[in-house]
Amino acid sequence: MTAIKSPVHRAFFGDKDYDFSLAPELIDELERLTGCGVGKLCKRFFAGDFGFREVLNIIRLGLIGGGETPKAAASLVAAYGERRPIMETYPLAVAILETLALGKATNTEEEG
Numbered sequence: 001m002t003a004i005k006s007p008v009h010r011a012f013f014g015d016k017d018y019d020f021s022l023a024p025e026l027i028d029e030l031e032r033l034t035g036c037g038v039g040k041l042c043k044r045f046f047a048g049d050f051g052f053r054e055v056l057n058i059i060r061l062g063l064i065g066g067g068e069t070p071k072a073a074a075s076l077v078a079a080y081g082e083r084r085p086i087m088e089t090y091p092l093a094v095a096i097l098e099t100l101a102l103g104k105a106t107n108t109e110e111e112g
Contacts, residue, residue, distance in 0.1 A: 008066060009099035011092055013059070014080025019066030020092075022100045026061045033057050042097050050090065056081050058093040 006023045013020075022030065027038050034041055034054050044050060056077050063073035081089050098104070 006065060007099045007103045009062070009095050009104075011095060013063075013092065014076060018063055018068065018076075020059070020062030020096045020099070021065035022058075022062055022096065023065045026065045027100070030057060030061055038100070042101050045094055045097050050093070052086055055086060055089050055093040058096050059089060062093075062096040 006021045008019045008021045010017055010019050012018075030041070031038055034051075034057065036044070041054070045054075059081055060073045060077045063076060064070055068076065
């Protein structure tokens, strides 16, 4: 039996293209960090209702799910997420959630 893989979103982040994916265990961690179920989180994000730390956590966990080590993901978010205008990182977080919810992001524009 072939294992089913979580959908992957590929996008530019900071210095190059990375894979972003939220596997079930990372969804559990995202829910723990945000104090919010993933459905409610998606609904809020898609409506433009989000927190700065939530954006960064989605990107960091997406990088881990995409194959980066937790240390590398944290470093990338610190370097390319925390110091950028939030409206540069928010579209990437939305695309990661869209990929989780729909299997493919509707906005494929690369953000960095």
